Amino acid sequence: MFGLLLAGAGAVDASGPGLTMVNGLNLAAMPAAGRQWAPWYIKSAAQCQGGKLTPALLAAQGYQESMFNPTIEGPPTQYGTAKGIAQFIDSTWATYEKDADGDGTALGAKDPEDAIMAQGRYMCKLVQDAEKSGYNDDPVRLALAGYNAGWGWVQHYRGVPPIEFARERGQKEGQTYGYVRIIMETAKKWATAIGAGPGVEGLGTGSGPDAVRRAYTQLGVKYSWGGGSPQGPTKGFCDGRNGYLDGSCSASVTAGFDCSSLAQYAWWPSVKLPRTAADQYGATASRPVSKSDLKPGDLVFWSKSGSASSAYHVAIYFGNGNVVHAPRTGKSVTVENMDAAMPKGDYAGATRPGA
Template sequence: MNPLLALHVAEHVRNEVREHPKRWGCLALFLLFGPATACVLVAVLIIVVIAGGADGSSSTPGHVPGIPDIMLTAYQQAAQRIGGIRPACAGMRWTILAGIAEVESRHASGRTIAPNGDISPPILGPPLDGSGVGGNRTPIRNPDGTFARAVGPFQFLTTTWASVEQDGNDDGVRNPHNAFDAALGAAAYLCGTGPRDLKDQGQLRAALLRYNASQAYVAQVLANIERYDAVELQPPVNASGAAKAVIDAAMSQLGVPYAWGGGTAAGPSRGIRDGGVADRHGDYNKIGFDCSGLVLFAYAKVGITLPHNSRAQFVLGTRVPKEAGLHSLYPGDLVFYSPGLIHHVGIYVGDKKMINAPYSGSEVRIDEIVLDEYAGGSRLMR
């Protein structure tokens, strides 16, 4: 059996056993009676798996540009598990959750996401004291009298989280600062307690309005969902260890604006003036990265300190000459552009592509490597 299919089947069976122990306990007993019953069980399992994916909610892409892999897994698992929590809810899919999380936290951008889903530092919205920050002009207080604030990647109010909290990673804790818990909680909140079909655009819009009573918000989330529904799904980056950590760090910043001079080991920062192109694009008023700033940030995640200058980065590590071709690069290698002086750097992700912050007016993105400008690579981790 295909390993990925086997993983999906195992996940589905695990959820079914957890949610319907008697049903599956009986089937296990039937299995003891012989091969014929075993064949029937296999047939039932295939039907269940196919039915479970009929609305697209169990689609599990390996990688989506702009979404950290752990966050994507959290969205996928929440979409798969919500049927056991809200059986009257249909049509949930990972793209709905991703569409919301992009608006609320840019998929926990700039944070560290642990394998179990814990996000640090915590994502905290401003105190809702009615001052107008974040659009809030009506004070909202917690039961203890303090001003409420939205928390976590899905920006739940404490009182709202108390009504929908979930344990999405089965660790016995229901934590809005955990990707798996928060995604499953968001799915539960969108579904509500009565019948709902999120494949119906009107019902989906109503659910999003319940999440945030703003037509502009709903329009933005719907646009995100449409974009994710049509996204070209990519396989996971073929990297491990330090190289994967570097690439994951850079991937977590996809969509962050280019800002000349921006980027530190801690994340995006305000750009600076250059007296020319960057100034015309207003980079000095943007929070983001330039090309070497993005590289500096990503490599800091594995304890490698780099200068904030592509030419200075070019002389570091082991040279991968242009003449050796792109097939000589490993994921995580730095790739440089000339002609003449080195003027650009990106991080190789495989398949002749790099993640980079290209130029003023753009954003962090994945691009094909332009061979005419490619000046060779540098390997810092092997």
């Protein structure tokens, strides 16, 4: 079944030695024990319309919950005993269970396929609750906190519980705070085909590679139309056409970047780029770069008119034909092949902000 899914997915991208990307999930970066469940994390994320969840995020959460052990049980608590690969307690399982793999429900939360699909449905509901809450944080972070501690604690703190919440003696951070941090960091690593260490450090030195490294720190941060600043992710806005997801204004409740604010953030320490893609091209047009001479940090532009002066999208060249960019509403900052990032025919040119 695993081989059949990969063959039919049409989304396999081998972007480097030993690195295989499937639907945004880097199988080579995952522990071997988790790779067999990759098709189910892909299917589970797809349940949540609008790209609100990613396979890498759900897989990272599964690893944090159980290290991909389908039979594990946690210690008994006042709320019940957490079971299986996604660590459901009975009361929550009763709400989200379905026979996803057609083999019956006798195993309950210890059926890994059923549990992974239920994990996605539960997380999707929590993300929706987070978006409605208006709390000033990424809805995915809030959803993770709700999954770990219960949504009531997220409401109590109006955000992810603080570092001291549920902290035991000798620990640097509380359970929920650490849970959210670790999963978000792991998801970033598992969502890119370029390793977090050597892949970035091997870019060399200078303002261009520094801009790439700065952008790279934001992998996994959500796209937010109008959001982002030289200081980091912020909530955005909707303008009547942009920023909407599933009929609601996603940007106004999502702390993140759009394409040009990510470029601005990446280059800001050395070059104060203007805010929009078209203006960024205008500010750097005196230093054009041919496609064959692209170097890390160069700005790459796409336009419907063929002229970068009316660019609708900008990305930062990473190297080896890849860019790091914030694609669109519902997606997150990612690294992907330049020709797949936007329609190939819309490529309009590139510039080099640094000297």
